[in-house]
Amino acid sequence: MKKLLAMMLAMFALAGVAFAAGPAIDLQTASWDQIVAAAKAEGSVTFYAWYFPDYFKEAAADFEKQYGIKANVIIGDQTANFNKAIAEKDMQVGTIDVMIVGGQWVKTTTDLNLFYGPIRNILPDANKMPATAWEVQEGVLIKGYLAPFHRNQTGILYDPDRVKNPPQTWDELVAWINAHPKEFGFCDPSKGGSGQSFVHTAIGALTGGLEKYKGDKELVPAKVANWDIVWKWFNDNKDKMTITVSNNDSIIRMNGGEISMTVAWDDNVKDMISKGNLFKRAKMYIPKMGLAGGGDTLGVLKNAKNKAAALVWINFIQSKEQQLKKFQMVGAYPARTDLPIEGTLLSEEDRKNNAIPWFPAPYKDYMIKEFVKNVLMK
C-alpha cells in the first residue's frame, strides 16, 4: 500500500512538473515554422465563439485536415463566454485557448489583462489587415494583443415596401420619425452595438460633431457637458420610436412588421436572411450622417494551454481562403484588405465615404451609462 502511494505521488509530481513547464519555445522570438511545429506537438486548440456555428465547424474540419491539429469549437453565449474566461483568470491553466472578443467586453477584458500578447508581431499575415484594426477596437487601445478577423458595419436597415425615401441626414431622419411614429426602432445601447451606433451618431449630430473626442485617453468632462441636449431629444421623441432589447430583436421586429426602419449590423442581417428569419427584400445603407463600424477580434488567453496552436488557428482564420469562405458562407466582411469582394449588403462606396470610427472607449462607456440613466429610467 505504501509503495503504491509513493509511486502515485511520484507520478503526480512528474505530471505537475511537465504541466507547469509551459511551451518549450518563446513565442515572441521563435520563427513561424517553429511555432507551427510546437502547435502540432500540442495537438489541439479550444476555441470559444458565440456565432457562425456553421462556418466554424467547417473551418475546424479544414484546420484539422491542413495541420493535423484538432480544433474544439464551442459556440456559447457572449456573456457566458466572457464570464467563464474571467472566472478562470486566476487558474494556472484555463480551459479556453482562443476566443472571439467583441462589444463592450473588449474594454472589460483589456482592463483585466486577460490576453497574451502582443501577437501582431508574431502572425505572418498581420500586415494584410488594416493597421487601425490592430490598434483600436470599440474605442479601446488593444495594442496588437487582439487579432482582427472580420469587420462589420452598422447601417440603416429598412423595408423598401414601406420606406420610400430613406433618410440620409439627421434632419431627414428626424422628419421621417415624426411622419411615421413608432416605425423606427433601435436597440437599447446597453444591450447591443447597433443601438450604441445610433446614439453615437445622435451625439455627433446634436452636439457639434465627434472629432473633438478623438485621441482622448480619458473622459474630458467639459466635452460631455452639453450631452444633456441629446438626452432631452431622446426623451422628447421616445414615444415616436421603438426601443428594442438586442441587435437581433431589432431585425426580428422588422420581420414581424412592427417597425420598418432600424439600425443593424450588416453581418447580423445577412445571417438572419440566410436562415429565413428576415424577408429577402430588406435593404441596407450607411447614411451620409455616418454610422460606426468595427469588427471582432480573436485573442489568446494568458493562461491558455495551447498557445502555439491558438496562434496557428488565428493565422488560419486570417488566411485568404478562410476569409473568403467565411464571407461566402455567412456574409461576414473580411478583415483582410487584399480580397476582392462582391455581393455585400453595404456598398464599398458607402463604407469608404460614410462609415465613421467610434469615439474613444471612455466616452462610449459614459454614453451607455448616461443613456440608461437619463432616457431609459425616466
Next chain:
Amino acid sequence: MAELAIAKKQKTPWYVSQARRKRSFAILLTTFFIVMQIVWVGLPIFMTVLWSLVDPNHPWSYPNILPEKLSWGQWVYVFKYTNIIRALKTSYTIAPFAVLLSFILSLPTAYVLGRKQIPGKKFFQTIVLLPIIMPGMVVALFLSRVFTAFGLAQSFIGLVLAHTLMGLPYMIRVLTTSFEAIPQDIIDAAENLGANTFTKIKDIFLPMVRPGLLAGMVFAFTTSIEEFNLTFIIGTPTFETIPTILYSFLGYNFIRTNASVVALIMMIPNIVMLFAVENILKSDYLSASLGKL
C-alpha cells in the same frame, strides 16, 4: 292553468337547481382551464414547432400569418453544425445520476425536516432553498473556483454534483411536505407490531412519500436537463449539454428558428416523461392511510 304553472315551478327542488348550478359552474371552470392551457401552453408550442420548420429560403415575415414554406432545413442545420447528438447523450446521462444523488441526499434531510423537531428548523428549511434563490451565473462563477480547487471541474462527477446541487432544493421541499403528511398513528401501530427501522422505511415511509418522491424526481430531472450556467462554466469544453447549445441561439445572438429546434429537442422528451410519471403518480397509500379509500 295557473295551478299547473305553479305545480311545474314547484317541481324543481332547491337542491336539484343548486346541483345544476354547481355542475354548470364546474363545466365553465373546466372550459376556461382548457382554453387557458391551449393559449398559454399549446399556442407557444405550436409556434415553436412552426418556427422550427420555416424553410431557410422562405422567411416567415409580416404579414403572413403562417410560414410560406415548411421544410426540415432548420433541423438539418442544427444536426449538421452543432454537437447536438453528443449533447443529448451527455444531458440524458447526467440527469439520472443527478436525480439518484438528489434522492439519496434529500431523503434523510427531508425526514428530519418533516418529522423531527430540531433547533433552527426554520433556518435550515430556508437555506436548503439557497441554490435556486441565488442567480445561476453567480452560483456558477463561485462554484467553479471551488470545483477547480478540488479538481472536479471538467469532470463527469463534478457536473453530476453541480446538477444535484440545483435539484436538491426541489426534492427536499417536496419530500419534507410528504413526510409531514404521514400520520403518526400508522408508525406507532407498526412499532407496536414489532417493525424495525428497515421495515418502517420499506413498508411505511417509502410507499407513502412516493407521490412526493416522483414529483421531486420530475423537478430534479427537468432542472438537470435545463441547467445552463453551471454546465457552461464548469463543464465546457469537455462536456456540452442541450442548454449550452440552446443558449448559443437563445442568448445574445437570438436566432428564433434554430432556437426553436433545440428547444423542441429539449422539451419533447420531458413532456413525454411528465405524462408517464403522471400515470405512475398515485396517492393510494396516503389516501388509504387517512381512511379515504
